[in-house]
Amino acid sequence: xxxxxxxxxxxxxxxxxxxxxxxxxxxxxxxxxxxxxxxxxxxxxxxxxxxxxxxxxxxxxxxxxxxxxxxxxxxxxxxxxxxxxxxxxxxxxxxxxxxxxxxxxxxxxxxxxxxxxxxxxxxxxxxxxxxxxxxxxxxxxxxxxxxxxxxxxxxxxxxxxxxxxxxxxxxxxxxxxxxxxxxxxxxxxxxxxxxxxxxxxxxxxxxxxxxxxxxxxxxxxxxxxxxxxxxxxxxxx
Numbered sequence: 001x002x003x004x005x006x007x008x009x010x011x012x013x014x015x016x017x018x019x020x021x022x023x024x025x026x027x028x029x030x031x032x033x034x035x036x037x038x039x040x041x042x043x044x045x046x047x048x049x050x051x052x053x054x055x056x057x058x059x060x061x062x063x064x065x066x067x068x069x070x071x072x073x074x075x076x077x078x079x080x081x082x083x084x085x086x087x088x089x090x091x092x093x094x095x096x097x098x099x100x101x102x103x104x105x106x107x108x109x110x111x112x113x114x115x116x117x118x119x120x121x122x123x124x125x126x127x128x129x130x131x132x133x134x135x136x137x138x139x140x141x142x143x144x145x146x147x148x149x150x151x152x153x154x155x156x157x158x159x160x161x162x163x164x165x166x167x168x169x170x171x172x173x174x175x176x177x178x179x180x181x182x183x184x185x186x187x188x189x190x191x192x193x194x195x196x197x198x199x200x201x202x203x204x205x206x207x208x209x210x211x212x213x214x215x216x217x218x219x220x221x222x223x224x225x226x227x228x229x230x231x232x233x234x235x236x237x
Contacts, residue, residue, distance in 0.1 A: 008069040010034040010102070011076035012048055013041070015176035016124075019190035020073060022046050027194075032069065034062070034076070056094050059101040063109070071120040072106050074099045079138050079178040088135045095141035099123055100148050103166075107152075110164035118162060122197065123149050123203070124169040127212055130219065150220060153202060155226035169193060170216050173208030183208055 006026045012033030021031050033048030041051045042201045048123035077095045080087040110119040128139045128145035153166040174189045192206040205212050
């Protein structure tokens with residue numbers, strides 16, 4: 001990473017989004033906040049430099065804005081404890097498919113980018129990829145986006161890997177409006193994300209659960225081996 005870059009953050013009005021905005025602003029980055037809200041958001045020293053309104057399902061309309069972003073952090077999502085059909089549909093659309101559309105769109109932009117510095121995209125998937133979160137729709141959507149990101153990262157061709165770096169954020173429960181009982185402080189989580197992101201690693205894990213630091217690397221190793229097999233099979237066929 002390097003100061004002076006432009007950071008895009010979805011879910012910028014949430015607890016983690018606000019803390020990520022603060023730390024990047026403090027480090028000299030320009031921050032663009034993406035929000036679903038139609039309310040007016042003022043700009044100050046702790047807020048994004050610029051707000052952009054967007055709608056889930058219309059991510060393609062953001063293409064011109066995304067061209068100017070160096071690091072895109074996908075942090076938006078919902079946590080629905082109801083068990084009706086709309087709960088599953090909304091969770092899958094917002095927590096998984098929307099983020100995957102952003103990922104594909106940003107990949108296309110990165111490939112056309114002529115800068116020698118690769119663009120980066122960080123996707124907040126959650127521990128719910130593996131562990132229960134007391135919401136089946138949330139768990140399913142997080143498991144889906146987690147697998148999509150892992151497949152995407154491991155199946156990139158060599159040229160695209162030079163243009164786009166993908167990082168997966170595996171976060172434990174932190175206090176927010178979605179989770180008022182969260183154990184961790186969002187400021188602590190944002191600082192850990194920023195510090196770990198300086199390392200050239202795919203997985204950024206911030207959790208009080210020691211199993212996360214064991215099981216998620218094992219899971220990603222499986223995806224790595226499986227994707228190598230898929231590439232080999234395609235080549236030999």
